[in-house]
Amino acid sequence: MEFMDLHIQEEELLREIEEVFTQTLKTARYVGGGFVEDFEEEFALWVGVNCSVSVGSGTQALKYCLWALGIGEGDEVITTPLTFVATAEAIVSLGARPVFVDVNPETFQIDEGKIEESVTDKTKAILPVHLFGAPAEMGKIMDIAERYNLRVVEDAAQAHGALYRGRKVGSIGHCGAFSFYPTKNLSAMGEAGAVTTNSREIARRVRLIKNHGQDRPYHSLFPGENGRMDAIQAGILLKKLKYIDRWNLRRREIAEIYRREFSGLVQVQKVGEDSVSAYHLFVILHPGRDKLQRELASWDIPTRVYYPIPLHLQKAFSYLGYRKGDFPVAERISSSLLALPIGPWMKDEEVSRVVEGLKKAFKK
Numbered sequence: 104m105e106f107m108d109l110h111i112q113e114e115e116l117l118r119e120i121e122e123v124f125t126q127t128l129k130t131a132r133y134v135g136g137g138f139v140e141d142f143e144e145e146f147a148l149w150v151g152v153n154c155s156v157s158v159g160s161g162t163q164a165l166k167y168c169l170w171a172l173g174i175g176e177g178d179e180v181i182t183t184p185l186t187f188v189a190t191a192e193a194i195v196s197l198g199a200r201p202v203f204v205d206v207n208p209e210t211f212q213i214d215e216g217k218i219e220e221s222v223t224d225k226t227k228a229i230l231p232v233h234l235f236g237a238p239a240e241m242g243k244i245m246d247i248a249e250r251y252n253l254r255v256v257e258d259a260a261q262a263h264g265a266l267y268r269g270r271k272v273g274s275i276g277h278c279g280a281f282s283f284y285p286t287k288n289l290s291a292m293g294e295a296g297a298v299t300t301n302s303r304e305i306a307r308r309v310r311l312i313k314n315h316g317q318d319r320p321y322h323s324l325f326p327g328e329n330g331r332m333d334a335i336q337a338g339i340l341l342k343k344l345k346y347i348d349r350w351n352l353r354r355r356e357i358a359e360i361y362r363r364e365f366s367g368l369v370q371v372q373k374v375g376e377d378s379v380s381a382y383h384l385f386v387i388l389h390p391g392r393d394k395l396q397r398e399l400a401s402w403d404i405p406t407r408v409y410y411p412i413p414l415h416l417q418k419a420f421s422y423l424g425y426r427k428g429d430f431p432v433a434e435r436i437s438s439s440l441l442a443l444p445i446g447p448w449m450k451d452e453e454v455s456r457v458v459e460g461l462k463k464a465f466k467k
């Protein structure tokens with residue numbers, strides 16, 4: 104069994120992807136063009152926003168959201184230490200400062216009850232991460248943002264199709280950042296990302312930023328970047344978009360089996376009552392995590408550790424001055440979290456093998 108099997112499982116989709124390659128070769132539109140425009144339109148419709156802007160990666164999507172909101176030198180952005188490094192990198196790349204807030208011990212999301220005490224006169228934005236596919240507590244986060252006049256950028260890199268109070272994540276804050284890295288629920292065959300927003304002005308700025316600040320060829324309004332998505336990736340994403348709801352349904356089905364079978368056996372990530380997870384990952388907590396992982400591996404059950412070192416303890420961010428013990432919940436979760444295999448490619452017998460394996464490990 105593989106932890107993630109990234110082969111295309113559907114014959115029909117394989118044919119559609121071959122068509123994308125053929126059409127791209129025929130038209131020789133390798134950057135921009137029909138696939139990019141169509142994908143942006145379809146993805147915006149699917150997320151439920153006015154605009155989506157394709158970019159080259161999830162990291163660029165995060166950076167361009169913050170940039171378009173005017174965040175820069177000396178500003179502070181509140182975020183979680185329990186996430187992939189790109190979340191904080193995007194903040195740092197604009198000269199701003201990540202301010203970490205500990206996470207909730209049950210949902211593993213940024214603890215919204217601790218955000219307010221970290222707001223200063225330099226705070227400009229909150230950057231919640233919908234961790235492992237489950238939505239952060241957006242209602243309370245939006246309330247705090249309104250009270251202190253802060254912007255909210257959703258890191259939705261892991262949560263395509265997750266719902267909060269019936270709305271898809273990426274449509275709730277001022278803007279959302281998606282990654283289509285090959286392991287994600289909706290994935291390209293290389294690097295790709297998107298910004299989603301209801302604000303035409305934010306979308307306009309992101310379009311300028313990702314294209315060297317140009318509003319027309321060779322007329323640059325400010326120094327931007329090259330952050331465009333390849334036409335081939337857009338074509339592949341456009342085809343895969345038709346399958347994502349079905350794939351997410353299968354993820355939820357497997358998660359329900361895990362939840363039912365592991366009830367009372369081991370702690371699993373709690374999903375808020377207002378939320379539906381996209382189950383990018385299914386994670387459990389166990390103090391003897393490393394031993395459990397070895398044992399499961401010996402029964403051919405692959406697992407992964409996310410994230411072994413929380414961001415405040417990473418060398419890259421040592422200049423921020425945080426120390427061990429500053430965020431005890433995130434630190435405890437980092438040392439005891441284990442992700443089990445989950446994905447639309449899993450066969451019923453593989454799901455059963457994971458269930459039986461975990462039960463066997465806990466019987467000892």
Ligand SMILES: Cc1ncc(COP(=O)(O)O)c(C=O)c1O
Nearest residue numbers: 160161162187189260282283284
């Ligand atoms: C939470 C989170 N944020 C941001 C990113 C960055 O996305 P990308 O790898 O497409 O740059 C990722 C993906 O790896 C992620 O998991």
